[in-house]
Amino acid sequence: MLSPIEVNNNILEMEYAVRGPIPKRAAELESQGMKIIHCHIGNPQALGQSPLAYNRQVLSLVEDPSKIAREKALKNVFEETPVTDIKESDFLSEEILVVSETILSKMKAGGTGAYTESKGERFIREAVASFIDKRDLTDNPNGVASDPEKIFLTSGASQGVKFVIDLLIAHGNDGIMVPIPQYPLYSATIKKAGGRQVNYYPDEESGWTFDQALLEESLAKARSEGVNVKGIVVINPGNPTGAVLGEESIQTVIEFAKEHHLAILADEVYQENVYAGKFVSFAKALGAETAVPLFSFHSISKGFFGECGHRGGYLEVRNPPNIQGSNLDFVDLLTKQASVSLCSNTAGQILTYLMVSPPKEGTASYQLYSQEKSRILNDLKEKATMIRNAFTHMNGVECFGETGAMYLFPRLNKLPEGKTDYDYCMALLEKTGLCTVNGSGFGQKEGTSHLRIAFLPPQKLLAQVLPKWIKFHNEYVG
Amino acid sequence: MLSPIEVNNNILEMEYAVRGPIPKRAAELESQGMKIIHCHIGNPQALGQSPLAYNRQVLSLVEDPSKIAREKALKNVFEETPVTDIKESDFLSEEILVVSETILSKMKAGGTGAYTESKGERFIREAVASFIDKRDLTDNPNGVASDPEKIFLTSGASQGVKFVIDLLIAHGNDGIMVPIPQYPLYSATIKKAGGRQVNYYPDEESGWTFDQALLEESLAKARSEGVNVKGIVVINPGNPTGAVLGEESIQTVIEFAKEHHLAILADEVYQENVYAGKFVSFAKALGAETAVPLFSFHSISKGFFGECGHRGGYLEVRNPPNIQGSNLDFVDLLTKQASVSLCSNTAGQILTYLMVSPPKEGTASYQLYSQEKSRILNDLKEKATMIRNAFTHMNGVECFGETGAMYLFPRLNKLPEGKTDYDYCMALLEKTGLCTVNGSGFGQKEGTSHLRIAFLPPQKLLAQVLPKWIKFHNEYVG
Numbered sequence: 005m006l007s008p009i010e011v012n013n014n015i016l017e018m019e020y021a022v023r024g025p026i027p028k029r030a031a032e033l034e035s036q037g038m039k040i041i042h043c044h045i046g047n048p049q050a051l052g053q054s055p056l057a058y059n060r061q062v063l064s065l066v067e068d069p070s071k072i073a074r075e076k077a078l079k080n081v082f083e084e085t086p087v088t089d090i091k092e093s094d095f096l097s098e099e100i101l102v103v104s105e106t107i108l109s110k111m112k113a114g115g116t117g118a119y120t121e122s123k124g125e126r127f128i129r130e131a132v133a134s135f136i137d138k139r140d141l142t143d144n145p146n147g148v149a150s151d152p153e154k155i156f157l158t159s160g161a162s163q164g165v166k167f168v169i170d171l172l173i174a175h176g177n178d179g180i181m182v183p184i185p186q187y188p189l190y191s192a193t194i195k196k197a198g199g200r201q202v203n204y205y206p207d208e209e210s211g212w213t214f215d216q217a218l219l220e221e222s223l224a225k226a227r228s229e230g231v232n233v234k235g236i237v238v239i240n241p242g243n244p245t246g247a248v249l250g251e252e253s254i255q256t257v258i259e260f261a262k263e264h265h266l267a268i269l270a271d272e273v274y275q276e277n278v279y280a281g282k283f284v285s286f287a288k289a290l291g292a293e294t295a296v297p298l299f300s301f302h303s304i305s306k307g308f309f310g311e312c313g314h315r316g317g318y319l320e321v322r323n324p325p326n327i328q329g330s331n332l333d334f335v336d337l338l339t340k341q342a343s344v345s346l347c348s349n350t351a352g353q354i355l356t357y358l359m360v361s362p363p364k365e366g367t368a369s370y371q372l373y374s375q376e377k378s379r380i381l382n383d384l385k386e387k388a389t390m391i392r393n394a395f396t397h398m399n400g401v402e403c404f405g406e407t408g409a410m411y412l413f414p415r416l417n418k419l420p421e422g423k424t425d426y427d428y429c430m431a432l433l434e435k436t437g438l439c440t441v442n443g444s445g446f447g448q449k450e451g452t453s454h455l456r457i458a459f460l461p462p463q464k465l466l467a468q469v470l471p472k473w474i475k476f477h478n479e480y481v482g
Numbered sequence: 483m484l485s486p487i488e489v490n491n492n493i494l495e496m497e498y499a500v501r502g503p504i505p506k507r508a509a510e511l512e513s514q515g516m517k518i519i520h521c522h523i524g525n526p527q528a529l530g531q532s533p534l535a536y537n538r539q540v541l542s543l544v545e546d547p548s549k550i551a552r553e554k555a556l557k558n559v560f561e562e563t564p565v566t567d568i569k570e571s572d573f574l575s576e577e578i579l580v581v582s583e584t585i586l587s588k589m590k591a592g593g594t595g596a597y598t599e600s601k602g603e604r605f606i607r608e609a610v611a612s613f614i615d616k617r618d619l620t621d622n623p624n625g626v627a628s629d630p631e632k633i634f635l636t637s638g639a640s641q642g643v644k645f646v647i648d649l650l651i652a653h654g655n656d657g658i659m660v661p662i663p664q665y666p667l668y669s670a671t672i673k674k675a676g677g678r679q680v681n682y683y684p685d686e687e688s689g690w691t692f693d694q695a696l697l698e699e700s701l702a703k704a705r706s707e708g709v710n711v712k713g714i715v716v717i718n719p720g721n722p723t724g725a726v727l728g729e730e731s732i733q734t735v736i737e738f739a740k741e742h743h744l745a746i747l748a749d750e751v752y753q754e755n756v757y758a759g760k761f762v763s764f765a766k767a768l769g770a771e772t773a774v775p776l777f778s779f780h781s782i783s784k785g786f787f788g789e790c791g792h793r794g795g796y797l798e799v800r801n802p803p804n805i806q807g808s809n810l811d812f813v814d815l816l817t818k819q820a821s822v823s824l825c826s827n828t829a830g831q832i833l834t835y836l837m838v839s840p841p842k843e844g845t846a847s848y849q850l851y852s853q854e855k856s857r858i859l860n861d862l863k864e865k866a867t868m869i870r871n872a873f874t875h876m877n878g879v880e881c882f883g884e885t886g887a888m889y890l891f892p893r894l895n896k897l898p899e900g901k902t903d904y905d906y907c908m909a910l911l912e913k914t915g916l917c918t919v920n921g922s923g924f925g926q927k928e929g930t931s932h933l934r935i936a937f938l939p940p941q942k943l944l945a946q947v948l949p950k951w952i953k954f955h956n957e958y959v960g
Contacts, residue, residue, distance in 0.1 A: 006772065006773055006775065006801055006803050006804070007743065007803070007804075008803060008804040008805055008806045009650075009712070009745075009803045009804075009805065009806060009812075010652045010653075010805075010806045010807075011649045011650065011652050011805055011806075011812070011815060012648060012649050012650075012651060012652050012675075013652060015648065015649055015815055015818065015819060016805065016807075016808055016810070016815065018818060018822070020818060020821050020822055045597065047592070047596050047597045048592075048595075049591075049592035049593070049595035049596045050590060050591050050592035050596035050597065051591070051592070052591070053592075053595075055593075055595045057548070060545055060546040060548075061546055063545050063546070064542045064543070064545045064546035064549060065542070067538055067541050067542045067545055067829075068538040068539055068541070068542035070535070070538075071542060074572060077568075077572070078556070078568065078572070081568055090555075090556065090559055094552060094555070094556070112528060113527075113528050113529070113530070114525070114526075114527035114528035114529070114531075114791070115527070115533075115791075116791050116792060117526075117527030117531075117533045117788060117789050117790065117791050117792065118525050118527045118528035118790055118791050119523070119525045119528065119790045119791055120791060159637060159793075159823065159827065160823070160824065162822070162823050162824065163823065166823075170490060170493065170674075171489045171490050171493055172487075172489065172490075173490060174488045174489050174490050174491060175488075189822065192822045193822070196648075196822075197490075234487070265485065267487075294484065295484055297484065310595060311595050312595065312596055312597045312824070313592070313593075313594050313595050313596050313597055313598060313825065313827065313828035314594060314595065314827055314828060314829065315637075315823075315824075315825075315826070315827040315828075323484060325484050325485070325486060325487045326484070326485075326486040326487075327486055327487065327488075327489055327494065328486045328487060328488045328489075329488075329494075330494055332494070334487075334489070337489060337493055337494065340493065340496060340498060341493060343498050344496070344498055344640070344667065344670045344671070344674075345637065345638070345640055345641065345644075346638065346640065346790070346793075347791065347793075348793070349637065349791065349792055349793040349827040349829060349830055350791035350792060350793075350829075351545075351792065351827060351828075351829040352827055
């Protein structure tokens with residue numbers, strides 16, 4: 005007989021609400037035939053968003069390079085001998101062929117089938133650095149250029165976050181500040197690393213912004229409890245709040261981190277998902293400041309790509325600290341960590357390359373790419389607006405912040421006595437098929453209730469479910 | 483100014499020789515124009531092995547499904563109006579189209595762009611279970627069928643290994659037995675998890691086999707040092723030894739694990755790379771035994787696929803133990819871990835599917851697939867033989883075990899006084915461009931010296947370098 009074994013308690017206690025009991029119940033209901041509207045996770049392509057044609061055409065050729073020569077041959081033959089029913093547009097554009105060939109020629113021997121360098125293909129890291137420079141140095145002569153050797157291609161953003169947190173947590177009393185509400189990746193990763201999660205509370209009613217005082221308060225409390233705070237996480241645009249941070253809040257964090265010798269972990273995976281306000285990167289705001297270590301994360305899963313399944317992303321490091329008792333620095337240790345999993349997957353690396361080097365204006369692919377991009381982003385904006393409008397018909401529902409990311413995080417002010425937001429979300433699911441995540445899954449200020457809804461389903465579906473939700477809500481809160 | 487910070491000491495101390503100083507020096511020499519022969523890592527496609535056409539044709543279509551309809555249209559047009567210079571074989575076979583369509587229809591909405599279930603696509607896990615059953619239950623009526631719910635699709639085998647070890651190590655004195663020499667993934671993962679590595683020493687001269695006595699000895703020593711041993715790793719075929727284990731050694735491990743309540747971690751990523759002897763899986767050897775938890779790992783990176791860059795693989799669990807103080811079992815906790823990184827990449831999942839469900843005999847693709855498979859495996863066998871032959875011309879070099887995996891691990895009996903195998907491998911690199919890894923990078927019995935060579939470079943290249951190596955060797959050992 006097998007006796008029960010003792011396992012790592014950090015993993016046993018770790019929680020991950022985004023794949024927790026409500027989505028599990030949704031899967032059960034779905035298997036029983038109920039129509040479920042999946043708004044619990046930012047998984048755009050699962051909800052009908054198409055991948056960009058350019059991306060997949062290139063990726064497809066890079067995965068099967070023999071098709072490049074064949075495409076050229078077929079094209080030539082049909083040009084010489086036109087055939088009814090075959091149009092020129094049935095063939096891949098010259099540009100797609102050239103980009104695919106360029107990628108293959110720049111990859112190390114073996115193409116997508118070979119391990120890359122632990123950090124990822126150098127030419128892709130160079131392209132990431134150029135992308136960051138273009139984003140941050142235009143009209144900003146005092147900015148500092150990005151260094152490809154301080155860039156890591158990762159399996160989604162989450163692997164980069166894990167690398168950094170696993171390194172920062174040296175002892176059980178080491179802590180990382182996280183905004184509440186937060187994306188459960190942070191709580192789970194800190195928990196698993198055996199560290200302490202130090203909550204800070206952005207001010208909901210001023211649009212989830214923050215000032216020095218609330219950061220100081222959180223830090224002082226943690227220190228009084230013996231926690232050695234080593235870093236601060238900022239998610240901008242926010243997850244789950246969806247709120248876009250202003251430059252003032254960003255500068256506040258940098259000053260605060262400098263004063264207290266903290267590293268900044270800037271989760272900027274939603275930087276293209278900004279429907280109001282303006283995205284400012286931490287790297288840009290940091291400028292020539294050298295006293296603050298900065299780790300910035302980006303991903304192919306969000307923005308207008310939505311390539312979640314391909315698990316691609318990057319981590320950029322600025323001002324890597326030296327390591328006590330070692331002549332290695334932080335970048336060396338990140339490299340060592342990356343090398344144990346050998347490299348991130350090549351399809352994800354290629355999509356990361358395509359994200360940071362889109363077709364240039366004036367090229368054949370540019371027009372379609374731009375159309376697809378605008379359509380996706382406009383559609384997201386319209387869906388956010390539809391849902392925000394629905395809130396105005398719900399008794400005691402308020403939603404703060406400039407709309408960004410893929411989420412709204414409304415506050416439920418009038419839940420019935422004894423009911424939690426978990427109860428609410430579960431009942432909403434059972435009644436309407438709408439699957440959201442309860443605010444308590446992300447953490448929230450005591451005494452408040454929220455939910456997170458990802459504004460991803462097709463507008464037609466939203467138009468059907470929103471009236472049901474309004475009805476459900478007003479009956480539920482009575 | 484940035485002051486040095488303290489980081490996780492386990493990561494600081496962790497070592498990973500396969501990407502250590504010798505390959506680093508090789509990269510330097512290469513950038514200076516020296517021709518390097520990369521035999522330090524099992525990365526076949528980087529050394530000229532082609533991916534199987536079938537795999538890439540299917541993957542390419544699944545990544546760009548619009549090409550399926552186009553292919554059909556082009557084919558129809560061509561059939562009706564034959565065109566000079568275009569042959570029927572220039573088009574994809576019906577089977578490739580059907581398999582691609584089948585995969586897309588079985589994937590959740592969104593295809594490769596959507597997150598899958600945390601464990602990976604259910605239909606792929608079902609295909610993995612069928613593959614295991616076909617491998618282990620044929621002519622074995624008492625075998626136990628594999629359960630798709632106990633299978634996890636992982637990013638290479640290494641992610642699965644990490645999941646299991648991270649769970650097993652609950653305290654700093656928890657230990658895992660690993661064979662010496664071992665693949666550094668194990669030492670690094672145990673170190674990072676904060677556990678204790680417990681070495682056991684397979685008997686080199688009998689072909690790296692083991693008996694109960696040497697396992698007991700290792701366990702007793704660890705226990706006397708206060709280590710709570712929880713699992714035992716077996717790598718079969720071996721890495722770095724390349725040795726194929728006989729069924730007797732496997733049964734010995736199972737009996738030993740049962741008696742001492744250990745979990746078995748069976749690294750079987752080289753199960754297709756067997757050039758002498760016969761591969762027997764731990765799952766098959768375990769049979770109906772329910773008292774031993776078994777974790778088996780497989781990967782698309784090795785075998786005849788060599789799809790290293792795509793990071794695909796699986797973990798199969800048998801007899802998952804219950805967890806003390808919890809109503810969850812080990813599979814639940816693995817699922818929770820998988821969910822924090824959301825899912826393994828979809829391209830890797832699809833290649834895993836293709837690995838476990840190759841074209842069937844009699845189909846159009848079967849013939850080419852079988853040819854490619856045989857050519858790759860025969861070529862590997864011939865290269866291993868070439869290198870083994872070279873050893874016979876080297877003074878004091880012996881190599882034990884039935885040849886498997888992609889490695890030979892010769893013992894260097896006659897190094898000059900004061901010289902280590904690290905010195906030898908570095909000098910070999912500088913003199914001949916041949917990049918290997920020193921035995922001490924994997925651990926070895928005290929007083930012995932080895933190196934690991936991956937037998938992957940083209941035969942032509944080996945034929946050039948082997949005489950140089952023989953010359954170098956005999957001069958070096960004097």
